[in-house]
Amino acid sequence: MSNASYELKAEARTQVGKGSARELRRNGLIPAVIYGDKKDPVSIALSRKDVTKKIHDGGFMTTLVTIEVDGKKHSVLPKDYQLDPVRDFLMHVDFLRVSKNTQVTVEIPVHFENEEKSPGLKRGGVLNVVRHTVECHCPANAIPDAITIDLTGLELGAGIHISHVTLPEGVEPTITDRDFTIATIASPAGLKSDDNAAGGDDDADESAEGDSEE
Secondary structure (H helix, E strand, O other): OOOOEEEEEEEEOOOOOHHHHHHHHHOOEEEEEEEEOOEEEEEEEEEHHHHHHHHHHOOHHHOEEEEEEOOEEEEEEEEEEEEOOOOOOEEEEEEEEOOOOOEEEEEEEEEEEOHHHOHHHHOOOEEEEOOOEEEEEEEOOOOOOOEEEEOOOOOOOOEEEHHHOOOOOOOEEOOOOOOOEEEEEEOOOOOOOHHHHHHHHHHHHHHHHHHHHO
16 A cells, blocks of 8 residues: 655746746746645646656656645645647646545556466466556545556466455445456467367457457
């Protein structure tokens, strides 16, 4: 469970609009807004260098931030950011206010462990990842760093579904109407028995379904 957080210092923005935003960017800042929790939005300016570094560090969209504005601290979660489509530098960030009761919807990355303990992979099978992230509802102050899947004992043709994953308390997938596939152990050509081929076809169908769900 992620307990990571960090702080950023911001300036309050009294002027908004394209002209003001361009002026901020010329000075190494970016416009941003804090909203939600039934309070008025707060327009702010942040260091583009500091925020860009946090994005490149990873986990930006799932890590709580404390933003200090004129001596007042806001606990927030990044909800969106925009990049310049041509030069690819940071243009704007939206932050959502959070409290201990705030529920958020986030994409949680999927990690795999113990690949060396999977008989199917040892025989030359391929880990076919259908979903690199799983969208979940969870408390804003208890967002998991990742969903970790243990590959120990998995054979060729095995399918890993959301029902095989033990999620932390309070974390629920947004898809609840089916047991969707996260990954499969695909059989390599030349090793498929008739049974594995049939199982592989089922998994391929399910993989295609998983891709279409996204």
